[in-house]
Amino acid sequence: MSWSEILSSHMQANTRLSPEDAIILYNDAPLHSLRTAANKRRKQINGNQEVTYLIDRNINYTNVCTINCQFCSFYRPPGHEETYTQTVEQISARIDELEEIGGVRILMQGGVNPELGIDYYTDLIHELRNRHPTIDLDCFSPIEIEGIADVTGLTTLQVLEHLQKAGMHGLPGGGAEMLVDNIRKDVSPKKGSPDNWLRVMSEAQSLGMTTSATNVFGFGESNADRVEHMRRIRDLQDESIAKFGNGFTSFIAWPVQLENNTYGKRNRGRNRFELGAGPSEYLRHVAISRLFFDNIEHIQASWPTMGLSVAQMALLGGADDAGSTMMEENVVSASGTEKMSASENELQDAIVRAGFVPRRRNSRYELLDTPEPNTKLERLVAPPPAQF
Secondary structure, eight states: OOHHHHHHHHHHHTOOOOHHHHHHHHHHSOHHHHHHHHHHHHHHHHOSSEEEEEOEEEEEOBOBOSSOOTTOSSOBOTTOTTOOBOOHHHHHHHHHHHHHTTOOEEEEEOOOOTTOOHHHHHHHHHHHHHHOTTSEEEEOOHHHHHHHHHHHSOOHHHHHHHHHHHTOOEEOOTTOSOOOHHHHHHHOTTSOOHHHHHHHHHHHHHTTOEEEEEEEEOSSOOHHHHHHHHHHHHHHHHHHHHHHSOOEEEEEEEEOOOTTSHHHHHTTTSOTTTSSOOHHHHHHHHHHHHHHOSSOOEEEOOHHHHOHHHHHHHHTTTOOEEEEOOSOOOTTGGGTOOOOOOOHHHHHHHHHHTTOEEEEEOTTOOBOOOOOOOOOOOOOOOOOOOOO
16 A cells, blocks of 8 residues: 555554554655644544643763663763762752752663662662652663673562662663664664563563653664564553553654764764754654554653754654653763753743643653743644645
8 A cells, every 4th residue: 555545544444553554654655644644643642732741850870881882972981080870869969959849750870880789779769769759760771670680690570679669660761772683783782682671671561660662763774673663662562551551651762862972973974864863854753653652652752852843843743742851961962962951931831832731740641730831922723634
């Protein structure tokens, strides 16, 4: 079938989009048609009016890492003069600042630090839970969980059980990048396999933890590779919901940032259209993800990598969440992105300008009391969806 027949059939019958059809849409469908279909599907899943956002803080507790991902400008190898590992007091002070502005979640990630045993992590989580009982602790990506298991001799499931007992509530989706073996081996040869990432996420979901799925693209992979990444996440979502009644809350994708890292320098002579992704390609990816993920409720717009104006466009093309204030971020910013925090007013303003009603949430996407937007801008009226 042609792209138009696939899109028309999918929208009218509300059937699951196959990977093969998703590749055709990715390759051939005009961006406007994809965005219109994705916006319609977003309204069916999430409603017309509200766009959610989260007040949180990113805390990078250590920059020591042995994985050496070529696209990461943040990490430092053990023994480097610029390495650091934060104390409980330092991290708690950052959470105090978050609480002062009404924040509800920290996203705490670092590197695979071979000098830290399980006690560092469990003692840290236990103390933070005692000091900050109302803050959600989403900590340590699957790659870090693998690293802790390797250092301690525990299984990844046992590591998760220890952390959950200490008070950790969720597992961030970091470290997924591309869940395609040949792409992953090229950019992160020391990182755990796609199967390992999916297994750790499945174990976290079996324990009832909050999890999200991510995707970094723009490594020169094909559109088929991008769809394969989404297929693997969708398949795990089916499995986890069937087994545990618990799966990924959301899907968040963004293009790799190439300015200040080894991967960007290594490929500097390549055609600029082969690496990274501009606004049009990013918006195409958001639209495809909304059409493809019939079993993941929320699609997040990535303003830190694309800017607030492009994030607004994503909200009109499949996304229903504006992400978070972040308050502090060191990993993506180290690769060249300049604006890595936004005030609540900025996020609300962007949501209102896109024609939606802003609504606070927590990491479980439970809606919270929301202050009235401090903006005099009138909401823009979204154009009616095109007919197929």
